[in-house]
Structures are given as C-alpha cells and as structure tokens.
Amino acid sequence: MNPKLRTLTVTGLAGLAALTSTTPANASVAAAYGQGISVCRQDWEGYFCGYEHIAFNGTGLGYLLVANESVGQLGELNNRIASVYNNSLCTVTLYKDDNQAGESLVVHPQETFDFYVVERTFNDTVSSLSVDCNERPT
Numbered sequence: 767m768n769p770k771l772r773t774l775t776v777t778g779l780a781g782l783a784a785l786t787s788t789t790p791a792n793a794s795v796a797a798a799y800g801q802g803i804s805v806c807r808q809d810w811e812g813y814f815c816g817y818e819h820i821a822f823n824g825t826g827l828g829y830l831l832v833a834n835e836s837v838g839q840l841g842e843l844n845n846r847i848a849s850v851y852n853n854s855l856c857t858v859t860l861y862k863d864d865n866q867a868g869e870s871l872v873v874h875p876q877e878t879f880d881f882y883v884v885e886r887t888f889n890d891t892v893s894s895l896s897v898d899c900n901e902r903p904t
C-alpha cells in the first residue's frame with residue numbers, strides 16, 4: 767500500500783453520487799500525507815489540495831485532502847483544513863457547512879490561501895467543497 771495515500775472516510779460519500787451527478791469517471795477524493803505545495807504539484811496534478819496545517823503543512827507534516835470532484839462533507843478533515851492550493855483547471859468553492867452551504871470562498875486554478883494569513887475565518891471551518899470545471903480560467 768502506498769504509505770502516502772490511504773482511503774479517506776468521507777461520511778457523506780454514500781450520498782455523493784446524488785450530489786454530483788456530473789462526476790467524471792476518474793474523480794476521486796482521498797487523504798494524502800505530505801508537506802508543501804510541492805507535494806501537490808508532484809503527486810496530485812489536476813487536484814485541489816487542502817492541508818491540515820497552515821503554510822501548506824510547512825510548519826509540520828500532516829494530512830491533505832485531495833479532490834477532483836465535489837464533496838458534501840470532508841470526513842476526517844472536516845473543520846481541519848488550514849491552507850489550500852488549487853492544482854486543478856477547475857474553480858473550487860469552499861463552504862463552511864456541509865453540502866455546499868454556508869459562507870463560501872472561491873479558489874481559482876493555481877490559487878493558494880493560507881488561512882493563518884488571509885481569509886482567517888475559514889481556518890478549521892471548511893466542511894464541503896464544489897468543483898466546477900465548466901468555468902475555465904481567463
């Protein structure tokens with residue numbers, strides 16, 4: 767088993783098909799382990815990466831959620847994401863509540879947020895996200 771990747775227990779996974787009827791066949795959500803933007807760039811091309819710690823886990827090794835599809839509830843990483851890097855070609859919207867509800871924050875392709883520095887109210891509050899691949903970067 768790849769030690770960097772383990773199956774993420776997403777409590778809302780059973781309802782995911784209903785939530786994301788346009789999910790591509792290769793879509794997946796997982797928990798990886800690593801540090802820095804580089805781990806997302808090298809191992810997760812085309813994915814959104816949400817890190818457990820600030821500064822993209824730069825202050826300490828930790829988990830990151832990797833996703834290329836919408837997720838209604840982040841499971842083990844619910845209310846635990848502290849920094850994000852969108853390494854996909856899709857627009858990702860983060861939500862503070864389950865099932866794409868509550869206050870939201872748009873993360874464009876190749877955009878990063880460290881919630882210790884900016885958008886601080888999103889630190890440890892993100893509960894769901896949507897991935898919209900119809901909006902291409904301009």
Ligand SMILES: [Ca+2]
Nearest residue numbers: 862891892893
């Ligand atoms: Ca939340």
